[in-house]
Amino acid sequence: MKLPRDVAALVGIFAVSGVVHLVRPQVYEPLMPSWVPRHREVILGSGVAELACAAGLAVPASRRTAGWASAALLLGVFPGNVKMALDAQRSRRPGRRTTALKIGTLLRLPLQWPMIRAALRAARN
Template sequence: MTDAAPLRTDAKAVVGAFLVSGVVHLVRPQTFEPLMPGWVPAHREVILLSGVAELLCAVGLLVPRARRVAGPASAAVLLGVYPGNLKMALDASRTPSTAFKVAAFARLPLQLPLVRGALRAGR
């Protein structure tokens, strides 16, 4: 008997996104500084903390016994970084780059399936 069902494809997408993003948060935090809303204090520290959180959530989703905690935690991280994605989209709307606008605005609805995948993994 196994501890849990295999990880679903949508949850695997969360794991992949968190592994890549978490590493970038830690190795190149300056990449995320323009995304930080002004009302968020201690930008660099929050960026580093969110990278650690993403990596911990990714590992938690990969460990069947940790999914009950890692699933909702992953959804919370995704919702927590959403203001940064929204700021990126608003900033993009003021640039002449159509490609940047499309990419920035496309990210907004794409986070919803990731949140759903994280929550499903936690059940």
């Protein structure tokens, strides 16, 4: 069975993001809410989870389970994405990079929903 385009995109996103979580975890530290303990370990664990979801989505035999796991993972990291967007909007630092970060963090939020929809599609098919 051919991998649907949206699910294939999700595999790619998870694969790239998972690698970045493991290779450069400091990128994700500003996302972490203060109430989450052991930030570095959670970041590394979420990178492993993203890679496992990517691999599971790519294999037909595990796609259903990986789809449910992927949807749960995306819902789980959503508060971090909201925090990052709010923090970026509060920033008073001038410059193009700050403006781009503010725009990027806001645009990222609605993009979570098509990713969750793709994960659920994989879980149902």
